[in-house]
Amino acid sequence: MKKIFLITGLILTVLSAASATPKKVVIIRHAEKIQGGKDLNLQGYKRAGALPYYFSGTPIYNDPAPRHIFAAALDEADSSVRPIQTCTPIANYFKVPLNIEFKHTETDQLAQEILKNPKYDGSTVLVCWSHGHIRPLVLALGGEDPGKWNADIFDQVYLLTFEDSTQPKLQKILQKLMFGDRASFTD
Numbered sequence: 001m002k003k004i005f006l007i008t009g010l011i012l013t014v015l016s017a018a019s020a021t022p023k024k025v026v027i028i029r030h031a032e033k034i035q036g037g038k039d040l041n042l043q044g045y046k047r048a049g050a051l052p053y054y055f056s057g058t059p060i061y062n063d064p065a066p067r068h069i070f071a072a073a074l075d076e077a078d079s080s081v082r083p084i085q086t087c088t089p090i091a092n093y094f095k096v097p098l099n100i101e102f103k104h105t106e107t108d109q110l111a112q113e114i115l116k117n118p119k120y121d122g123s124t125v126l127v128c129w130s131h132g133h134i135r136p137l138v139l140a141l142g143g144e145d146p147g148k149w150n151a152d153i154f155d156q157v158y159l160l161t162f163e164d165s166t167q168p169k170l171q172k173i174l175q176k177l178m179f180g181d182r183a184s185f186t187d
Contacts, residue, residue, distance in 0.1 A: 023162060030083045033082055069090060071128045087126070105133060112140075132151075142160075
């Protein structure tokens with residue numbers, strides 16, 4: 001009987017200390033929006049449609065390809081659906097489910113899910129979030145402070161690469177995907 005309790009205790013200890021180290025976490029903002037609305041505008045739908053090809057055709061995101069995709073959940077019935085609209089084509093393209101369990105304010109909870117759940121270990125995770133909560137998400141994932149994500153920016157990507165047990169490396173990348181996207185960060 002003591003052996004059963006000892007084994008059960010060891011299993012629970014291992015499970016409670018479970019952690020994951022994703023290879024990469026790719027963070028984007030939802031695509032362009034209707035001013036004052038909860039949906040994407042025409043340019044936003046075009047970007048959402050082009051993003052699967054951008055992510056699949058850009059080698060830095062495909063080692064390995066995204067296998068887990070998160071979009072900010074709806075806070076209430078009339079809240080923004082833009083992250084879901086942006087990521088649905090990406091999830092469909094990669095044939096993975098779209099996880100909408102976390103609200104845009106639940107950055108710590110999302111980070112803990114990604115960093116503690118072993119199913120994300122060694123994988124590429126893509127997250128589509130609202131711009132005002134991307135900075136706290138990067139910090140919760142252990143990345144360096146990326147600064148403010150401006151309200152009028154839709155064409156950039158934050159890439160966190162987890163190479164070893166130290167702080168993940170943060171890269172800011174311009175998509176250069178759509179007509180009118182910035183050619184440099186100073187534009």
